[in-house]
Amino acid sequence: MHAALELFKRESLAYLRSPLGYVFLVVFLLTTAASTFFLGGLFERDQANLRPFFEGLPWLFLALIPAVAMRLWAEERQSGTIELLFTLPLTLRAAVLSKFMAAWLFVGLSLALTFPLPLTIAYLGDPDWGVLFASYLGAFLMAAIFLSLSCIASALSKSQVSAFLLATLLCFAMLLLGWGSFTDTLALALPSPVVDGLANLGVIPHFQTLSQGVIDSRDLLYFLLMSALNLLLTAAVLHAKKAD
Amino acid sequence: MRMRSRFPSPRALQLTAAAGALLVLILSLNAAPFFRLDLTDEKVYSLSPGSEALIRSLEAPVDIKLYVSKSLAELPPVLQAHGRRVEEFLREFTGQSRGQLRLELVDPQPDSDDSIWASKYGVRSLPLGNGASAYLGAVFLAGDREVAVPFFDPRKEDLLEYEVAEALAKLQKTEDKKLGIYSPLPVGVAGQGAGGGREWIFLNRLRDFYELEVFASPPRSIPDDISVFILMHPEEADASLEYAIDQFVLRGGRLVLMLDPFSRFQLEQNWPESAPQPPEVSPRSSQLPRLLAHWGVSFDAETVIANRQQATRVENAGLLRENPAFLSLGAGDLARESVITSSLRQLLWVEGGAFDANGVKSGLSWEPLIQSGAETGLLPHTRNSQADPEGAAAAIGQDRKKRALAGLLRGRFSSAFAEPPPGSEHPQSFHRESRGENVVLLVADSDFLQDVYAIEPLQIGDQWVQKPRNDNINFLTNALAYLAGSSEIMRVRSSGRVQRPFTRLREIQETALTRWQAEEQTLSRELNSLAQEIAALQAAEAKGEGSAESGRVSAGVLEKLRADELRLRGQRREVRRKLREDIDALGYRLKALNLLCLPGLLSVAGLIVYRRRYRS
Numbered sequence: 001m002h003a004a005l006e007l008f009k010r011e012s013l014a015y016l017r018s019p020l021g022y023v024f025l026v027v028f029l030l031t032t033a034a035s036t037f038f039l040g041g042l043f044e045r046d047q048a049n050l051r052p053f054f055e056g057l058p059w060l061f062l063a064l065i066p067a068v069a070m071r072l073w074a075e076e077r078q079s080g081t082i083e084l085l086f087t088l089p090l091t092l093r094a095a096v097l098s099k100f101m102a103a104w105l106f107v108g109l110s111l112a113l114t115f116p117l118p119l120t121i122a123y124l125g126d127p128d129w130g131v132l133f134a135s136y137l138g139a140f141l142m143a144a145i146f147l148s149l150s151c152i153a154s155a156l157s158k159s160q161v162s163a164f165l166l167a168t169l170l171c172f173a174m175l176l177l178g179w180g181s182f183t184d185t186l187a188l189a190l191p192s193p194v195v196d197g198l199a200n201l202g203v204i205p206h207f208q209t210l211s212q213g214v215i216d217s218r219d220l221l222y223f224l225l226m227s228a229l230n231l232l233l234t235a236a237v238l239h240a241k242k243a244d
Numbered sequence: 245m246r247m248r249s250r251f252p253s254p255r256a257l258q259l260t261a262a263a264g265a266l267l268v269l270i271l272s273l274n275a276a277p278f279f280r281l282d283l284t285d286e287k288v289y290s291l292s293p294g295s296e297a298l299i300r301s302l303e304a305p306v307d308i309k310l311y312v313s314k315s316l317a318e319l320p321p322v323l324q325a326h327g328r329r330v331e332e333f334l335r336e337f338t339g340q341s342r343g344q345l346r347l348e349l350v351d352p353q354p355d356s357d358d359s360i361w362a363s364k365y366g367v368r369s370l371p372l373g374n375g376a377s378a379y380l381g382a383v384f385l386a387g388d389r390e391v392a393v394p395f396f397d398p399r400k401e402d403l404l405e406y407e408v409a410e411a412l413a414k415l416q417k418t419e420d421k422k423l424g425i426y427s428p429l430p431v432g433v434a435g436q437g438a439g440g441g442r443e444w445i446f447l448n449r450l451r452d453f454y455e456l457e458v459f460a461s462p463p464r465s466i467p468d469d470i471s472v473f474i475l476m477h478p479e480e481a482d483a484s485l486e487y488a489i490d491q492f493v494l495r496g497g498r499l500v501l502m503l504d505p506f507s508r509f510q511l512e513q514n515w516p517e518s519a520p521q522p523p524e525v526s527p528r529s530s531q532l533p534r535l536l537a538h539w540g541v542s543f544d545a546e547t548v549i550a551n552r553q554q555a556t557r558v559e560n561a562g563l564l565r566e567n568p569a570f571l572s573l574g575a576g577d578l579a580r581e582s583v584i585t586s587s588l589r590q591l592l593w594v595e596g597g598a599f600d601a602n603g604v605k606s607g608l609s610w611e612p613l614i615q616s617g618a619e620t621g622l623l624p625h626t627r628n629s630q631a632d633p634e635g636a637a638a639a640i641g642q643d644r645k646k647r648a649l650a651g652l653l654r655g656r657f658s659s660a661f662a663e664p665p666p667g668s669e670h671p672q673s674f675h676r677e678s679r680g681e682n683v684v685l686l687v688a689d690s691d692f693l694q695d696v697y698a699i700e701p702l703q704i705g706d707q708w709v710q711k712p713r714n715d716n717i718n719f720l721t722n723a724l725a726y727l728a729g730s731s732e733i734m735r736v737r738s739s740g741r742v743q744r745p746f747t748r749l750r751e752i753q754e755t756a757l758t759r760w761q762a763e764e765q766t767l768s769r770e771l772n773s774l775a776q777e778i779a780a781l782q783a784a785e786a787k788g789e790g791s792a793e794s795g796r797v798s799a800g801v802l803e804k805l806r807a808d809e810l811r812l813r814g815q816r817r818e819v820r821r822k823l824r825e826d827i828d829a830l831g832y833r834l835k836a837l838n839l840l841c842l843p844g845l846l847s848v849a850g851l852i853v854y855r856r857r858y859r860s
Contacts, residue, residue, distance in 0.1 A: 019857065022850025026843045033838045043831045048744040092255075113846075116838050124746040124834075130283030184320070196324070197271045213284035218273045225273075229266040236259035 003090040004098045011102030015068075021106070028064055028110045035060060036117060048125030053117055054135050054211045058175055058204055061146045066167030068107060069150030072099045073238065074163040086242065096235045100151055100227075107143040111136065131213035138210030141223035145203050146171050148230030155237040178202020201226070274328070291340065295409050298416075299337070302344045306386045306415060310334055311358070311367045311379040314351045319378055323370075326398035327380050333404055334382070352379050366392035384411045391415045397709060414452065421728045422469050423454040427476035427502075429509055429690065432458035445710055446693045446717045450724065465669040466492040472727050474500040477507055477530040477690040483665040486534045490660050493682055494675035498727035500720075504690040505529040505597040505625040506548045506569075520561065523631040529597075530690070538660035539653060540605035541686065547622040548595045549647055549688075550629070550640045553750055554617050556592060560630055568637045569595045569629040571616055573649075579613045582652075584722045588715040594697050595629065596689025598647035608655035612648040613685075614719075619644045635768075650687040650719075657682055685723050692716045752826050760819050767816040771809065778805050 015021040032053065036042050040052020076082040085095060121127045150167035157163035176182045183199045190198075199205070203226075206219040312327045313319055319327075331349065338345040352358035352369075354377065362369065367381035383392040391414045393407055425432065431444040450456055457470065462485040466473055473492055478485060493499050510528040515521075529545040536543055548569050556570040571593040578585035591614065598620075601610035621640035623629065629636040657678040664674050691697060698716040702709050712718065781802055 017853065017857070019850050019854040022846050022853060025846045026850065029843045029846070030839065033835075033843075037835050037838065043834065046745050046749065048746060093259075113842055116842060120834055120838060121746075124748045125744055126747065127744060128285045130285060134283045187320075200271060200274060213282065215281040215283060217278045217280070218276060221273055221276075222270060225266050225270050229263045229270070232259045232263040232266065236256040236263065239253045239259065240256035242253065 001094075003088050004094040007088070007090065007095060007098040008102050011072075011099050012105055015102070015106040024064070024067060025110055025113065028060075029113055031060055031064070032057070032114055033117070042117075042121075048121045048127040050117055050121060050127075050132065050135065051211075053114070054139065054207075057139055058142065058207065061143060062168065062171050062175060065107065065143060065146040066150045066153070066164045066171065068103050069147050069154050069167060070157075070160045070163040071154070072103060072151055073154040073234075074157045074160045077158060078160065092238055092242075093231075093235050096151065096231050096238065100148060100231055100234075103147050103151075104144055107147060108140055111139055111143070128213065131211070134213045134215055135211040137215070138207045138219075141210070141220070142203055142207045144223060144227040145174065145230070148227040148234070149174060151234040152230055152237060155234045155241070174201070174203050176202070178204035178206075291336065291405065295337070295405055296340065298409050298412050299341045299344065301416070302341070302412070303416070304386050305343070306345050306384055306412065308334060308338065308345060308347045308382055308384055309350055309365070310347060310382045311350050311352055311362045313378040313380070316372070316376055316378055319372070322398050323378055323380060326396065330380065330382075330396045330404065334408070337408060365390060366394055368394040370395065382408075382411075384415050386415050389415055410452075421454050421471045422457065423450060423472050423474070423724070423728075424457045424459060424463075424466060424470040425474040425476065426459035426462060426478075427474075427690075428479050429477055429507065431476065431693075432456075442695075444693060445695050445699050446720060449717055449721060453721070454724070454728070463488050464667075466497060468495075470497065472498045472500065472724060474502070475532075476502045476693075477504050478532060479528070479530050481530070481532050481534075483534070484668055486532060487661055487665050487668050489532070490535055491673075491675055493657050493684060494659060494678045496679065496682060498683065498685075500685045500687065500723065500727065501532060502687045502690045503530045503532065503543050503545065503597065504595075504688070505545045506595040506691075508595055508630075508691045509694055511628070521628050521631040523628055524626050525628045527625055529625055534660045538605070539608060539657070539684075540601065540603045541610070541653065542600045542603065543597060543686075543688065544600075544622075545597065546625050547597065547641075548625045548627075548629070549593075549598050549616060549620050549649070550623045550636065551617050551620040552637050552640065552754060553619050555633075555637065558630070558633070560633060565633045566637070567629050567633040568640060569623060569633075571596075571620075573614060573616065577615050577617065579611070582611070582613055584726050585613050585719070588719055588722070590714040591716055591719060592692060592697050592714050593649060593689050594691035594694070596649055596692070598649055598688050599651060599686055601648065601651070601653070604653070608653055608657070610648075610651055610653055612651040613723075614648070614650040616647050616649055618646050620647045649689065650685070653684045653686060655681055657684075683727065685727060693720065749827055749830070752830065756822070756824075756826050760822055763819050767812055767819060771812050771816065774805060774809050774812065778802065778809065781805070 015024075035056040036050070036053040040056060042050075042052045045052065073082070076085060086092070088095070090098075118127065118132055149170045150163075153167035153170055154160075154163040157166055177198050179202065183195060183202075186198065187195045200222075206222045209216055209219050310331060312331060313323075314327065334347050338347045350358050350362075352362050359369070359379075362379060362381070365383040367379060367383060369377035369379050371377050380396045381392065381394045382396070383390055391411045393411050396404065396407065425447070432447055447456065447458070454472075457467075462478070462482075464484050465488045470492075473489070475489060489499060489501075505527075507528040507530070511525055527546070531543065531545045549571070550568040551571055552568045554571040554573065555566040555568040556572045557564040558567045558570050560567070573591040573593060575589045578588055578591070580586055593614075593616070598616070599610075601612075604610050621642065621644045623636060623640060627636060627639070659674075659676050693716060695710075698713060699710040700713045702711045
């Protein structure tokens with residue numbers, strides 16, 4: 001337990017001690033602001049909500065979150081420190097969880113740093129704070145899914161670059177699953193209960209409900225269980241590779 | 245050589261199996277019980293108080309048969325998702341009913357008894373194109389009464405609660421109240437007029453609930469079987485019409501009086517769409533002078549109310565322009581305590597008027613239901629705001645205050661007539677006073693019920709459905725439900741999307757407008773007179789007046805005038821640009837702040853960390 005906390009602390013600080021962490025934050029904030037104002041036309045829409053921000057977020061996460069997770073396991077394996085990690089008084093599951101939580105905390109920090117956006121619309125008009133809260137919660141939970149998927153990729157890869165690419169692919173697949181026209185196309189080839197099930201695994205529909213201001217226990221469970229599932233798979237991959 | 249074990253680690257297998265179990269759990273989430281927390285301001289996703297009251301008021305148990313196709317292979321995901329949403333919603337609805345509502349799900353197979361029953365009940369099937377049909381409708385049964393919702397349209401998702409509540413309400417209707425309506429406007433005319441005038445849609449909605457009698461000519465007396473009467477835009481109210489209304493109210497009938505200082509419908513009825521709007525029009529207003537004077541309520545039929553802050557973007561010759569005479573009213577302008585308006589959120593008032601009940605006669609009281617914002621002024625009703633919306637905004641009178649646009653007049657009424665006027669029907673049954681208390685609804689607009697301002701047509705497949713644009717028609721139906729005595733049936737919200745515009749931008753626009761409007765108006769006037777001068781000169785030339793000598797002179801004058809015109813135009817463009825300048829400036833500032841502030845700070849922080857780490 002103590003070792004897990006230590007690992008968590010060390011990993012969390014690592015993001016802030018490395019200049020790359022700041023590069024990520026700057027890139028994240030620039031792209032979200034640019035996407036919200038220029039692609040989404042926040043100012044021109046004349047509506048006091050952050051829809052342009054949240055609608056673009058899944059795709060921004062797709063591009064940026066693999067970068068946060070790629071170093072988690074691939075770097076350890078590259079530099080050989082992964083053997084050291086296994087000698088610590090710490091189960092593999094706990095290690096996976098600690099590293100994940102650190103990365104999640106970091107992404108949470110980047111989300112929190114988008115606070116100028118809600119401040120902007122609060123200055124311009126009267127936003128619905130309940131919807132904003134639920135949307136940010138949904139964004140944070142959605143990040144968990146992207147992160148946990150990227151962890152699998154990181155565990156599978158020997159280099160950070162391949163971890164990044166694989167993670168992007170996995171996250172993209174997850175985004176497609178919930179996408180209307182993709183599901184329609186699948187329905188042409190696969191039986192309907194299968195398509196149904198696959199569509200339920202997609203992240204966008206669950207995020208959408210939250211971003212409308214509704215906290216549904218099923219969506220919360222989806223985010224938690226899906227992340228847990230991905231983390232279990234991460235641990236499974238690490239165990240399998242450990243045997244080599 | 246190290247032997248690589250080909251058998252995967254047992255731990256890895258264990259974990260994968262656990263992951264598999266989680267996958268199964270996730271896939272079965274949809275069928276699980278759940279709870280929902282609605283964090284929206286307007287509680288858009290929960291049952292509204294109206295629905296809850298409706299459920300409470302149910303006298304007998306109601307069976308709901310939901311026909312929803314679940315097992316169809318070709319079912320489009322949109323319908324599937326919506327079917328789930330409808331099922332969930334009905335479960336929630338029935339869950340709150342303490343047994344009064346019972347839900348039964350039916351998945352009709354083609355050519356089965358179920359599908360035959362479905363069509364008997366009036367539940368429609370949607371053909372899917374390859375022979376299969378999908379069902380998503382319901383029938384509500386209570387005793388021997390039945391009301392069907394033929395199809396829950398996914399595009400009307402935010403009306404779901406409304407449709408269900410409406411079906412329940414229709415089921416509850418025990419006595420048939422008869423509604424009468426008279427208007428010189430062709431509201432109830434089907435198939436007449438150029439291009440086939442259609443019955444206004446709000447009448448259609450009323451027919452769902454009441455037996456409706458549309459009077460083709462002003463009634464001299466209102467039949468006894470009519471409980472509620474709507475008098476809409478009486479242009480020339482002669483004594484006999486006023487007397488009929490007077491007696492109707494005194495015998496206990498419920499009156500809805502709609503007066504309008506400016507009937508846009510009448511203006512545009514015979515006006516070709518592409519023609520530019522005339523700036524001045526002849527008055528098309530209505531009044532009920534004797535009765536209003538007798539009641540002590542005044543209505544100025546010669547002014548139209550306007551408010552820049554509540555201006556609405558209206559289509560005007562292909563563009564959207566802000567027209568201050570089209571007021572966008574929100575929940576803050578409506579009476580929260582009244583059952584009629586408490587659940588309404590948005591209204592569009594179209595060039596209406598206002599009532600002043602400061603002098604209301606004793607024995608009567610006035611309860612305003614709809615008020616306009618504090619900056620509401622007046623425009624002459626001969627001015628056509630659509631001809632020049634910006635000019636109209638600048639021309640609003642200085643007398644600005646909150647004005648009452650609709651309200652209830654309650655109390656003991658007395659006749660406005662000392663005796664029945666000559667030629668009236670049944671002079672012997674002259675009521676001098678009302679027996680008990682009565683209530684009259686006064687509304688200061690008639691255009692708000694026009695299809696184009698109340699409804700948005702939506703096409704699904706080959707069908708057109710009407711989606712409410714706002715709560716305009718709901719206001720009327722709520723009011724009628726209240727007046728007809730079935731006031732426990734409250735309407736639920738119609739639209740899930742509420743406008744939240746940038747109020748600060750409007751404020752900035754206001755200040756900019758006051759600063760520059762005077763200048764812009766002067767320039768516009770000068771330009772207009774210049775244009776007239778030029779036109780006059782050209783006309784004279786065309787007529788061939790004068791010699792070649794004067795021709796050359798006038799050409800010189802023309803040139804100078806043209807140059808002046810160009811200069812003035814440029815100046816006016818400058819001023820108009822300045823009107824937007826402040827807003828644009830704010831936009832730039834905000835974008836820059838968002839883009840540069842934090843990223844800038846973090847870049848500096850990153851540089852510090854970099855130097856600290858790699859310097860040594």
